[in-house]
Amino acid sequence: MKTTSKYPASPSKREFNDLCSNERPLIPPLYCELPFKSPAAVFEAVKGRAAVxxxxxxGPDKIARYSFITFNPFLEMIVKDQLVEVVKDERRSVSSVRPLTRLREILNAYPQRKAPHLPPFQGGAIGLLSYxxxxxxxxxxxxxxxxLNIPDAHFYIVDQLFAFDHKEHRAYAIVCPGARSIELGYTSLSDAPLLKDDLKTLYDEAEERLHRMVALYSGCSSEMACTIPDKKKRIVIEHEMKQSQYMEMVRRAKEYIHAGDIFQANxxxxxxxxxxxxxxxxxxxILRSINPSPFSFFADFGDYQLVSSSPERLIKLSDRIAQTRPIAGTRPRGISREFDERMRADLLLNEKERAEHIxxxxxxxxxxxxVCDYGTxxxxxxxxxxxxSHVIHIVSNVxxxxxxxxxxxxxxxxxxxGGTITGVxxxxxMEIxxxxxxxxxxxxxxxxxxVSFSGDMDLNIIIRTMVIKNSVSYVQxxxxxxxxxxxxxxxxxxxRKAExxxxxxxxx
Known part of the structure; x- marks a missing residue:
């Protein structure tokens, strides 16, 4: 079954064959453009275990431009206690190899040709690096x-996703042809010549999956209601540390600072x-309505879930340009423009905030x-x-x-x-x-x-985040x-940062 003429697959079969033949062994994604909808509304249709x-x-367009929905991954990688487990269907492979080496092997097994006009994530690994x-x-x-006993790292390897460009108001269904043939041994598609029959099979299978994604998307609502419920205050918040204990922790950190061990600690x-x-x-x-942020996410890992409204990027890699965007320095927003202006001035003129940020x-x-070229x-x-939504931050970009x-x-x-959440x-x-x-x-x-098949990456810092496990929500x-x-x-x-x-x- 083919995608409808209303939402045709791109590239065409002939263009796909030409791209694969001329740029061997690279394989382009198959995609179709769709009417723009709220990503959260679309996620309503796919949420469940392994959905992200x-x-x-x-947020500013520079950092709040894209959203992504992934589901039905074909590999899962779980890292805990110095062991790396990779799962495909019911089969498992466990080893003590370095986890970043294993993740590199998996991603390098699929030689993706990035489509430059699509949103930057077009398939690859999506998931968690715990502190x-x-x-x-x-x-x-x-x-x-x-x-909590949460994995040290937990990634889904995905070859199908919905991608949203908020600036251009465009949405896409994307499939990576042939990626699911990657086995637990990470046999690279680039190791074998792709014949015309192979290319036809890759294209037809990807187009069929694209069609199912279009049908799923077409049945989704365009928007999701953003009403914020009234406070019920039925939930009891338990503090795992007394105020006196936290204050003593601060005093001990200050002793290290005065001794010259460190300059600042989180x-x-x-x-x-x-x-x-x-x-x-x-x-x-509820959280996305109360505190809309540029690096929000929802992830269901089965026995635990993550709910986040993070404002901060750790690192972005695009076409071999690396960017990190530290946030340090915060003031509350008010109900008037004049109040916000006073807070901005107070932030930028505050010597403590400036020194910490520098x-x-x-x-x-x-x-x-x-890891970057000297002088760049x-x-x-x-x-x-x-x-x-609630605060003003001092931000820099490196x-x-x-x-x-x-x-x-x-x-x-x-x-x-990230240094903003450890110290200097x-x-x-981190020892302290x-x-x-x-x-x-x-x-x-x-x-x-x-982290995409093509080598691009965008990772946030997990703050303003809940961890939910065994019907308990943990906030830090x-x-x-x-x-x-x-x-x-x-x-x-x-x-205040947990408000x-x-x-x-x-x-x-």
Whole structure:
């Protein structure tokens, strides 16, 4: 069955054959353009285990342009306790290989020709790097209790998705022809010559799947209601740390700062709430209305789910240009333009905020410098303010050209986890976090996003995020501690950063 003439598949079969023959072994995606709809409304039709929504709801066009929906992955990669498990159907492969090496092998097995006019993710890996994934990158102590027992990394490998361009108001169904032939051994399609019959089979199978996606999309609503329920306050929020304990943690961090060990550290606390049989998707629907953000996402991994309204990018790689976008410095938004202007001025004139931000810019420049060509790392946006739904942030953008022989995995090793949520210097701060925080962070301050078959990547920082497991929602938030930090103020600052999440829980 072919896609309807109303939404024809591109490229045509002849164009597909020519592209594959002329650019062997690269294989272009098959796609069709569709009427633009709300990504969240479309996700209503596919949500369930292994479904993921990356949604740019609100923010500057530069970072909030694209959204993606993936479902029905053909491989799953789970990393925990130094073991890498890859699952296809009912078959499993377990090894102790380095996880980024294994992920590179899987993605390199499919030689994708990126379509430059489509949104940047056209198939590949989508998923999670927990904060604790740092133990695969750096030699660090690991002494705290892991209460959540979430994988250190968890990726779906996908070859079909819906992609949305909010700036151009366009939507696409995309399929990667032949990707599902990648087996657990990662036999590369580029190892075998593709004959005309092979190309015909690849095209016909992809077109059939594209047709089913079009039918699914056509049955979806165009918009999703964004009404925010009133607060019911039936949920009991449990603080896993007393105020006095957090304040003591801040005092101990300040001792390290005064001793010259570190300049700044991010210290967090965890809260939790039993949500009973409340559908997890309902939490996301409320949160996206309360706190629309550029790096929001919903992910269902079966025995746990993630609900996020993150405002911050960790790293983007596009056509070998790497960008990181640190956020440091926050003020609340008000009900008037004049109030917001005062807050922006207060942010930019505050010496503490500026000094902290400059330290983090230097850290990010150093991280990119590990894998980028000498002389290419630059700060192309310095300490601008960006308005979000509830707050104003100071933001900078640092970019560089990736060195020949380096790739997305090299970049992850260089920048993960983000300096804005660890501190400066990063490694010593992570040692102190392990010493002072009572439990393992799990997904909090890790990263979520995609790494494409073509080599592009976009990962956020997991903040403003709930982890739901066994009918309990876990919320974590922190504050940046510097030499003159007031422990009580930092305690309430960490709670303020959890306000949107706690407000969501109060409305179920």
């Amino acid at each position: 929504l990356l949604e740019s709801i609100k 604790d994934f740092v133990h695969y990158i750096e030699r660090l102590p690991k002494t705290v209790i892991d209460l 210290l967090s606390q965890r809260l939790s709430a039993h949500i009973g049989n409340t559908p997890v998707w309902q939490l996301y629907r 330290m983090l810019i230097d850290l990010e420049r150093n991280d990119l410098g590990k 790392v630059e700060v192309d946006e310095l300490m601008i303010t960006e308005d979000y 970019q560089g050209s990736l060195t020949e022989g380096r790739d997305a995995m090299s970049l992850i090793r260089a920048v993960f986890p 210097p990063k490694v010593r701060c 976090i392990d010493e002072l925080e009572p439990v393992a962070r799990g997904p909090y301050t890790g990263s979520f996003g995609y 938030a922190g504050a940046g501690i510097v030499a003159d930090s007031d422990p009580e103020r930092e305690y309430f600052e960490s709670l 949107a999440l706690l407000s969501t829980l109060e409305r179920i």
